[in-house]
Amino acid sequence: MAFLEVKNLQKYFDNFQVLKDINFSLDKGETIAIIGSSGSGKTTLLRCLNFLERPDKGSIIVDNKIIFDAMDPSTQKESEVRKKRLHFGLVFQNFNLFPQYTVLKNVTLAAELLAKEKANYKQDKKAILKEIEDRGKRLLDQVGLSDKLDHYPHMISGGQQQRVAIARALALEPDILCFDEPTSALDLELTGEVLKVIRSLAEGNTTMIIVTHEMDFAREVSDRVIFMDDGMVVEQGDPNEVFTSPKEERTKQFLYRYKQ
Amino acid sequence: MNEIMVIVGRLSESFILNFRLFALTLVFSIPLGLVISFGSMSRFSPLRILVRTIVWVIRGTPLMLQLLIIYYGPGLLGMSITWPSGEAGRFVSATAAFVLNYACYFSEIFRGGIESIPKGQYEAGQVLGMTKSQIFFKITLLQVIKRILPPVGNEVITLVKDTSLARIIANKEIIMMAGEYTSKGLIWPLFATGIYFLVFVGVLTILLDWLEKKLGYFRA
Numbered sequence: 001m002a003f004l005e006v007k008n009l010q011k012y013f014d015n016f017q018v019l020k021d022i023n024f025s026l027d028k029g030e031t032i033a034i035i036g037s038s039g040s041g042k043t044t045l046l047r048c049l050n051f052l053e054r055p056d057k058g059s060i061i062v063d064n065k066i067i068f069d070a071m072d073p074s075t076q077k078e079s080e081v082r083k084k085r086l087h088f089g090l091v092f093q094n095f096n097l098f099p100q101y102t103v104l105k106n107v108t109l110a111a112e113l114l115a116k117e118k119a120n121y122k123q124d125k126k127a128i129l130k131e132i133e134d135r136g137k138r139l140l141d142q143v144g145l146s147d148k149l150d151h152y153p154h155m156i157s158g159g160q161q162q163r164v165a166i167a168r169a170l171a172l173e174p175d176i177l178c179f180d181e182p183t184s185a186l187d188l189e190l191t192g193e194v195l196k197v198i199r200s201l202a203e204g205n206t207t208m209i210i211v212t213h214e215m216d217f218a219r220e221v222s223d224r225v226i227f228m229d230d231g232m233v234v235e236q237g238d239p240n241e242v243f244t245s246p247k248e249e250r251t252k253q254f255l256y257r258y259k260q
Numbered sequence: 261m262n263e264i265m266v267i268v269g270r271l272s273e274s275f276i277l278n279f280r281l282f283a284l285t286l287v288f289s290i291p292l293g294l295v296i297s298f299g300s301m302s303r304f305s306p307l308r309i310l311v312r313t314i315v316w317v318i319r320g321t322p323l324m325l326q327l328l329i330i331y332y333g334p335g336l337l338g339m340s341i342t343w344p345s346g347e348a349g350r351f352v353s354a355t356a357a358f359v360l361n362y363a364c365y366f367s368e369i370f371r372g373g374i375e376s377i378p379k380g381q382y383e384a385g386q387v388l389g390m391t392k393s394q395i396f397f398k399i400t401l402l403q404v405i406k407r408i409l410p411p412v413g414n415e416v417i418t419l420v421k422d423t424s425l426a427r428i429i430a431n432k433e434i435i436m437m438a439g440e441y442t443s444k445g446l447i448w449p450l451f452a453t454g455i456y457f458l459v460f461v462g463v464l465t466i467l468l469d470w471l472e473k474k475l476g477y478f479r480a
Contacts, residue, residue: 050386050387051386052383052386052387082390082391083389085386085387086389089387090387092380092383092384094380096380096381096383096384097384098381098384099403099478099479099480100402100403100477100478100480109388109398110385110388110390113389113390113398114389152477152478152479153479154478154479168388169387169388172388172389
């Protein structure tokens with residue numbers, strides 16, 4: 001069985017069906033890119049995986065454990081949801097860094113708060129916090145920002161902010177890292193540095209789901225491409241196949257429009 | 261000369277009442293205002309409607325009327341619990357009226373501040389496994405404070421001057437004290453009271469500016 005299984009996922013906003021029976025799976029270490037035009041439901045799908053939206057039907061299974069089942073309320077308890085969402089990390093289109101904290105604190109804050117729930121927190125406080133800080137610094141080094149630790153978000157560029165956001169998502173060591181159009185809010189010249197970081201994560205076998213409008217990047221970085229349209233998975237497969245010889249008419253039209 | 265010193269002394273003494281009323285009102289109305297703002301944002305509609313109605317009534321009627329009703333109301337309505345007699349009762353009931361009134365104004369400022377924080381801040385906290393209270397205290401609160409500082413400063417300055425209204429239920433505050441001299445034909449004590457207010461507001465303005473600068477280290 002695959003590491004992540006999404007089954008029959010459906011989502012309505014009032015009477016409008018945004019997701020119509022979404023099915024897909026993801027193996028450990030695999031990177032999938034989700035492409036499709038605006039309004040096709042890509043972002044909603046990511047938000048469902050991160051429990052920011054509650055699907056109306058379907059289930060989500062991670063590592064053989066049912067973490068969400070629309071038919072089973074016991075999988076939806078608020079206190080449980082908080083822990084379960086840690087299977088996933090999410091990098092937002094607009095970064096959403098915390099403006100009042102330094103770059104380093106942005107990365108370490110959530111881990112520090114979670115550490116307080118540990119039984120040995122009081123005795124080993126210093127060691128635990130030190131470890132979190134070291135990991136934060138390591139991650140920021142990994143995204144090329146070790147010289148910005150003490151900067152506040154408003155002092156750095158959008159591309160740098162997004163790289164901090166990636167480090168922040170990685171800090172909690174999620175099983176699956178999700179990207180919601182990570183470069184859409186960036187100028188063209190800043191897009192490259194963010195894509196480079198994501199590329200290096202893919203090379204390091206991070207399990208990722210990337211929603212993107214960067215077709216060349218999707219093709220290059222992903223192991224599999226999913227094309228969504230009108231709330232459905234229309235086509236999925238090897239990126240080279242999907243991009244060079246799409247089977248479905250809707251995929252062809254979408255890619256044709258993109259080339260223009 | 262001696263008379264001047266005596267009058268200044270008595271004015272200063274009576275200004276302590278203004279100051280105490282000011283300080284107590286701030287200390288109690290800010291937390292109460294926060295509670296009211298949560299009520300006015302509640303998803304439970306009966307509570308939300310109730311709280312918003314109270315805010316409407318309090319903001320929609322004069323503070324002077326509220327002072328009178330809160331002071332005389334319990335006794336005239338034959339309630340079993342009334343205010344303590346004498347000076348203490350007059351001061352406590354004035355404080356109660358001020359706290360209620362200012363809490364309602366603050367609650368609307370807080371609500372505006374809280375609702376102005378981008379949804380993405382909450383969502384970023386959520387996906388990082390934070391609890392609701394962690395998100396509020398660690399993420400949004402400071403951003404809210406930064407945003408609401410100017411309107412809160414306005415209310416605080418208005419409060420300084422509003423404390424004089426407490427005289428309507430015979431609290432001997434500074435203007436009432438000066439008025440006693442005016443009725444004896446002495447006008448300068450009335451002008452002098454203005455200086456007390458000006459100096460006090462001046463100090464507060466410096467404090468508020470300092471706070472604003474303190475929070476200027478980040479942008480939100």
